[in-house]
Amino acid sequence: MNRNRGGIARSLLRGQRANPSRWHVITGAPCSGKTTAIKHLQGLGYDVVHEVARAYMDEQLQQGKTIQQVRGDELAFERRILEKNIQIESCLSEGAFIFLDRAVPDSIAYFKLAGFDPVEPLQYSRMFRYGKIFLFERLDFQPDAVRIDPEEKLEALENFLLESYQGLGYDVIRVPPLQVEDRVALVLDRIKM
Numbered sequence: 001m002n003r004n005r006g007g008i009a010r011s012l013l014r015g016q017r018a019n020p021s022r023w024h025v026i027t028g029a030p031c032s033g034k035t036t037a038i039k040h041l042q043g044l045g046y047d048v049v050h051e052v053a054r055a056y057m058d059e060q061l062q063q064g065k066t067i068q069q070v071r072g073d074e075l076a077f078e079r080r081i082l083e084k085n086i087q088i089e090s091c092l093s094e095g096a097f098i099f100l101d102r103a104v105p106d107s108i109a110y111f112k113l114a115g116f117d118p119v120e121p122l123q124y125s126r127m128f129r130y131g132k133i134f135l136f137e138r139l140d141f142q143p144d145a146v147r148i149d150p151e152e153k154l155e156a157l158e159n160f161l162l163e164s165y166q167g168l169g170y171d172v173i174r175v176p177p178l179q180v181e182d183r184v185a186l187v188l189d190r191i192k193m
Contacts, residue, residue: 021129022097023089024191027106027161028136029154033180037136038101040184049092051101052084074114082107082121089128099187103130105168109160113153118164125168133170134187135162139177 026034035051042048060070071077085104092098107121138154165172173190175183 021094022131023092023100023103023128024098024131024187025100025103025105025133025165026136026187027102027133027165028175029138029158029161031140031154032136032138032158033177033183034101034136036180037183037187038099040180041099041187044184047096047098049088049098049100052088053081053102056081056084075116078107078110078114078116079120081110082124086124086127100130104128105164106161108164108167109157112160112164113157125164130170132187132191133165133172134175134190135165135172136175136183137177 026037028034035054038048038050057067057070061067082104085102085107089100089104104121104127105125108118108125111118111121135158138158162172175186178186
């Protein structure tokens, strides 16, 4: 972690807030329908945390940078996203019922995908415990200004995400490609609200 921005993360590591929470993670490769499901849940009145990486990249693109400039230093980019996720999650109420579009452990998969040692995100992933983990399986790929990765890279990412959460002791619930309403119904049923 960057010394200037890692203070929250370091102090949390000392405290290790690893109690199970009511935070439920929706994860998956790009074009898996995560964000659509998160927006649908938000529309139903649930509290959500939107994907940090997508918001960051969109912000940088609006400032005139290219995706290649934003992701030019891949390790710095991945660390920035990890830090932002830690900052957001450290501010969430432990008792709140929230759906997250990705969470800190997703960084393990992204570090692996980029060929970096995932020891840093693995360490920080132990700071929090999540309720349920839902892995949304991929839909038909729709490239855009941010989604530029080839199909085989997306498949590898999906596998790394599954391994990352399972390696932290989570039972990962796979959500097949369905209509958004059906996916959200499946998620809510598995949580047994």
